[in-house]
Structures are given as C-alpha cells and as structure tokens.
Amino acid sequence: xxxxxxxxxxxxxxxxxxxxxxxxxxxxxxxxxxxxxxxxxxxxxxxxxxxxxxxxxxxxxxxxxxxxxxxxxxxxxxxxxxxxxxxxxxxxxxxxxxxxxxxxxxxxxxxxxxxxxxxxxxxxxxxxxxxxxxxxxxxxxxxxxxxxxxxx
Numbered sequence: 001x002x003x004x005x006x007x008x009x010x011x012x013x014x015x016x017x018x019x020x021x022x023x024x025x026x027x028x029x030x031x032x033x034x035x036x037x038x039x040x041x042x043x044x045x046x047x048x049x050x051x052x053x054x055x056x057x058x059x060x061x062x063x064x065x066x067x068x069x070x071x072x073x074x075x076x077x078x079x080x081x082x083x084x085x086x087x088x089x090x091x092x093x094x095x096x097x098x099x100x101x102x103x104x105x106x107x108x109x110x111x112x113x114x115x116x117x118x119x120x121x122x123x124x125x126x127x128x129x130x131x132x133x134x135x136x137x138x139x140x141x142x143x144x145x146x147x148x149x150x151x152x
Contacts, residue, residue, distance in 0.1 A: 111146060
C-alpha cells in the first residue's frame with residue numbers, strides 16, 4: 001500500500017465557498033429588487049400627492065376668488081343691520097340662560113341679618129354675565145362677611 005500524496009496543491013472545498021457566494025448574491029439581488037420596487041411605489045405616491053396638492057391649490061384659489069366676489073356683492077348697510085339684530089338675539093338668549101332663581105337663592109342663603117340688598121343690576125357682555133349688587137350694612141365687617149359667604 002502506497003501512502004504518498006502525488007498532488008502538488010492541497011484539496012480545497014470550493015463548492016462550499018461557491019454556494020455561500022451564490023446565496024449572498026441571491027440575497028443581494030432580492031434586497032436590490034425590493035428597494036427598486038419601493039422606490040417606484042414611493043415615486044408613484046409622490047406624483048399622486050403632488051397632483052392632489054396642485055388640485056387643492058387650484059380649488060383654494062377659485063374659492064378665494066368666489067369669496068371676494070361675494071364680499072364685494074354684500075351691501076354693508078344690510079350687513080350692519082343683520083349683525084346688530086344677531087347681537088341683540090344673542091343677548092336675549094344669554095339673559096334667558098342665566099338662572100336668576102339660583103342667584104337669588106344663593107343671595108338669600110348668604111345674606112347676614114345686618115346687611116340689606118338695595119339693587120341688583122345685571123350686565124350681559126359677549127358670553128359673560130356680570131351682576132352688580134348694591135348693599136347697605138350697619139358695619140363694614142357685615143358686608144365683608146357677606147362677600148366671603150358668596151365666594152364659598
């Protein structure tokens with residue numbers, strides 16, 4: 001039996017190296033194809049968005065022109081009359097929504113014996129109701145007690 005090696009170079013497993021390179025190349029091609037598809041899809045989406053933006057700008061300009069035409073066609077005197085009427089109607093609605101019963105119940109519950117309520121004057125401004133109270137008391141401390149009781 002002969003035990004000599006007659007080859008001049010050692011044996012390398014080239015199939016394994018080629019298989020790894022082929023798998024890496026296939027992965028690289030797959031990732032590249034996926035990225036190209038994403039770029040195409042995003043480019044198409046960008047084009048659609050640009051068209052939508054352009055259409056929205058055109059519509060905005062058209063509506064702005066129409067609003068200007070409507071504003072020019074409005075009679076300012078009639079507008080002032082309608083605005084005043086609307087303001088008066090809103091004031092009446094605000095007066096109606098204010099609970100006078102609850103106010104007078106609170107005043108009655110907190111009014112000391114030595115303090116007299118002389119006048120109640122409401123004022124309605126925008127969405128705020130201001131009630132001015134005119135009081136008369138024997139001593140300043142009694143009026144202060146009433147004001148403290150109202151705050152609680």
